[in-house]
Amino acid sequence: VLTDKLKDPTLATDKSLVGNAWLATSQSGKSFEVTNPATGEVIAVLPDLNKAEVTKAIDAAHSAQKTWGKKTGKERAAVLRKLNDLMVANADDLATILTMEMGKPWAEARGEILYGASYVEWFAEEAKRVYGDTIPGHQPDKRIMVIKQPVGVVGAITPWNFPNAMLARKVAPALAVGCAMVSKPAAQTPLSALALALLAERAGLPASLFSVLTSTDAAMVGQEFCANDKVRKLTFTGSTNVGRILMRQGADQIMKLGLELGGNAPFIVFDDADLDAAVEGAMISKYRNAGQTCVCANRLYVQSGIYDAFAKKLAEKVSQLKVGDGFAEGVTTGPLIDANAIKKVKEHVVDAVSKGAKVALGGSGADAGELFFQPTILTGVTTDMKVAIEETFGPVAPLFKFETEEEVIEMANATEFGLASYFYSKDIAKIFRVAEALEYGMVGVNTGLISTEVAPFGGIKQSGLGREGSKYGIDDYTEIKYICLGGI
């Protein structure tokens, strides 16, 4: 494993964590490479675990959880607090590992580490506040109590676009309430997850409560999570298609599911918007992480009176973005994750142009390398184009023109997705009307950045089930138990 850029080289490991054991090789003898998408360089070779090893991690988690679940909230909080501190103290190295395996600009990677740590801090605090209820009895001799208990062993499958934060916001609430977690990070980005587990160990987390399984066979791991009845909940962040597969598989054991799936976020700019603020919001919401977030603006709807001014100003800003290796000075846009990602983005642009869209800026691959794409703006976009229907997951902003509020709400809601949405307006009555009419789990009004550990993140429709972060984020990891006391 490459460690030359790290202050603490031990944070990058090429071993997988199965229960209490760090494994350098898998039983099958198979392994796989992790590469830097900016350079193609191999940064680590990791064991490719088999089914028996997944089962072993689940068994270990199952027995460790029995003790962990009985600890007080305060005891569990102390470990999470320490983990937060270690993440913050090692933020530079964690960011370096993240940029190495995923490609995002180093400063953005460091931002992700602090964002991930904020969930750990938040759930450390919440660990002490898993409150129940007392309910007046329904008969004179009865008393009713409601308690919340950990669900038990939680399986987690996480994506490559936020290799640290997507796992941090699952493992933190799980551990806070007394669950154990067996996780499977994306095969492109396992090193950030392993580094998080190393720090959890250093924070004093008892063995076997947090496994990190490295494997290229995600389907096998997903099947074992769903089939093994020691796993009581599955939490997944990724595509809607895989979410659907997991939901079907989980049906046999009525699996509790947390699903953070795809989005197709509308970003609406009304004529009365503050133009500069709207452009700034679009920059953050569209181009952050090279457009590879599930809350990225995917369709930009701009009202006809402000359309040309918005397109011009956005182009000015976007032309200042710098594409390149995430470690290079001043780079704002890194590579896309892999060949499939770049293929999809190119397909979307070609499809739009063939149906009459104009390339106002960018439009093709960038000189920095095979996986880089120029920040792009498309104008004259219509609803029959792929960019209107599918998540592009790249730095491409398609600008649709609209006339009325009713029309744009209808277009914005005409999708099976319902994760994030954004709009810009200064009219207070319109703000309430539109915020309530948008069929989305999250609405940003006059802002392009909505993610925070203190608010509930999640989607409606086919964007998922459950919420992450905030006081609501705890509920997904607990079961409600009602106790009826009679004979009083």
Ligand code: ADP
């Ligand atoms: P993305 O487009 O972000 O790669 P995926 O849904 O394909 O979205 O991947 C998200 C995570 O789901 C990754 O960790 C991947 O390995 C995993 N995954 C992919 N296919 C399956 C599957 N059939 N069952 C379980 N997990 C899967």
